[in-house]
Amino acid sequence: MKAIYVRVSTEEQAIKGSSIDSQIEACVKKAGTTNVLKYADEGFSGELLERPALNRLREDARKGLITELICYDPDRLSRKLMNQLIIDDELRKKGIVLTFVNGDYADSPEGQLFFSMRGAISEFEKAKIKERTSTGRLQKIKKGIIIKDPSLLGYRMNKERTLEIIEEEAKVVRMIFDLFTDHSSHFFNRVNGIALHLTKLGIPTKRGAKVWHRQVVRQILMNPSYKGKYEQYKYDTEGSYVSKQAGGPAIMKLRPEEERYVTEIPSVVSDEQWEYAQELLGKSRRKQLQYGTHPYLLSGLVRCGKCGNTMTGKKRKSHGEDFYVYECRKNYAGAKNRGCGKSMSENKLNRIVWGEIYKFITNPEKYRVYKEEEKATHKADELELIQKEIEKAKKGRQRLITLISLSEEDDLDIEEVKTQIVELQKKQNHLMIQHDKIEKEIKESEGSAAGENALKRALDYLSSVNADNLKLEDKKAIINFIVEEIFIVDSETIHIRTH
Known part of the structure; x- marks a missing residue:
């Protein structure tokens, strides 16, 4: 035919x-x-x-x-x-x-x-x-013409191919800078608080979204366009078009500053306010540390056994007294996964984890037995779950490809199906990386003394301090030598994954 x-x-x-x-x-x-x-x-x-x-x-x-x-x-x-x-x-x-x-x-x-x-x-x-x-x-670009509409909040592209101010949107931009740089404001130097405030007021983003992400606010504060300096020819996108059509990522390489071109546009804020905002952004991390935070023994190690989210420390009040918990909840603006809300008392979790770790360091043989059990169960179970997800992604892609091949183009939104195929491929690639990582960890734990070395380092550290009166930083150092992650399944079931 x-x-x-x-x-x-x-x-x-x-x-x-x-x-x-x-x-x-x-x-x-x-x-x-x-x-x-x-x-x-x-x-x-x-x-x-x-x-x-x-x-x-x-x-x-x-x-x-x-x-x-x-x-x-x-x-x-x-x-x-x-x-x-x-x-x-x-x-x-x-x-x-x-x-x-x-x-x-x-x-x-x-x-x-x-x-x-x-x-x-x-x-x-x-x-x-x-x-x-x-x-x-x-x-x-060299003539000062703007090639592509950047969709900046506060601006629109006009017929002369340059940007002009949209006053209603510019007011929002000025409010962001004012809230961030005003010492009398309760949002002073708090990007996340500004994002939540804008969301609460119901102000839409440039794209019409109802929720402001903290990163969107940060990008506005960092963008030199708002002081009248719009950068063009900033990224090298050679090969990006072909890469995206082949299911790969967009290729965006930042050009050196000397290769970029700055186009003058109307400014929304003054040079002085923009520069001050950059100074505050650069100091924000150090300033946050100056306020002091509660020292969490298991910081960065706790994960929810139900939804897989990281669990972070939170301060709570009961009968006028402060107490602390680890909570599976993301409260920052625009978080994609808010968490399931699971929480556990910090004191209780500290007792359980430190109790187990102390048994390890005082009974090395028990540690070895635990490692053998861990190899046989926890990592193997995780590997099996990941393999099932990989197979689901493969079958999903195959069904979509078959759908395209059997359907008439008029009966199908081809672009939507292509997008789904690309997303499934990305998911599969990510899972394959995780699968290979865990397989490598299992092999390394079988063929090396990594766990024994972790225990030895912990014991060496213990011998160098007062073992009868360990400070929090001592316990934290010993735990970090041995523990990779802590999974909270429920209030009585805690899984400790060791190195």
Whole structure:
């Protein structure tokens, strides 16, 4: 059966105005019949060999479902010469005739040479388009023209391709700076408090979100645009487009300061206030420490056994007295996972954990037995759970790929399915890293004396201090030598994972 393959990338749609429909019409006319198999990739770069419709085409070719493939032009198959030749070779081995609307390429040495030349020219044209686009953008930037709307709170892009102030939004920006820099304000130097305050007032973010994240507030405070200095040509995104379409991350490399260009725009706050905000941001961590915090024995080690969130120390009051707990709750603005709310008394958890650790350091043989049990149960169980999640992600991706291959494009939101496939791939990659890490830990614990060394370091430390009157910092040092994580399942069930 005859088949047609068409492709349009986002870049080409913008530059040439070409369309999928016009290619289909031309290919069907060339085929001389409307009874054809159609394969269409819309919004995919010609540099990629992995494309949903092209993958289906190659699979159907291997199954013998296709007798002739009609394509508008060689660069629709690929912008890369090597990829064109790979596809051409696969088709010829199955006896499939490859025909192009623009040109007649005979299966001869001369035809193959011409086909190769066309591929090389297509790749060259792609490179030239990129070069011209990049050069043109840079020339506009040098003239003070803003290339892309940055969607900054307080500004909008005007017809002259520069930014002008939106006064209503600018008031919000000024309020953020005022609250952050005013010593009389109860939000002084508290980014998280400002974010919560804006959320409570019901002020939307630039994107219309109802919840302000502390990082959004911090980015506003750090952005030099608000003092009238908008930076362009700040990031090197070479290869980002292809990487994202292949399911990878966006590539954003920060350029050196000398390569960037600063465009003058109207300022929302004064230079002096912006610079003072930077000074406060730089000092914020040190200032927080100056206020003093309660010393938690197990700081950074406690995790919720129900939802997996880290549990942090909180101060509570009862009958006018302060007491402390470890709590699975994130109270900062915009937290994606607020936690399940599980809590446990700090004193109780300290007694349980220190009691177990003291038994370890005073009975090394019990420690060895515990390590053997831990290897056989806790890590093995975690490995099994991760493996199940990996299999779920794999099956989910396969179902979505099958859905794309079996469905008509009009019946399916292809872009939404692509997004889901990419998210599942990211999840699978993350789980694979975790899986490999735990496997490595198991092997290392079997083949090395890492646990014994941790115990030895703890014992050495114990011998160097007064063992009968250990201070909190002494206990904390010994625990950190031995403990990796502490999982609170419930008030009576505590799992201690050791190094």
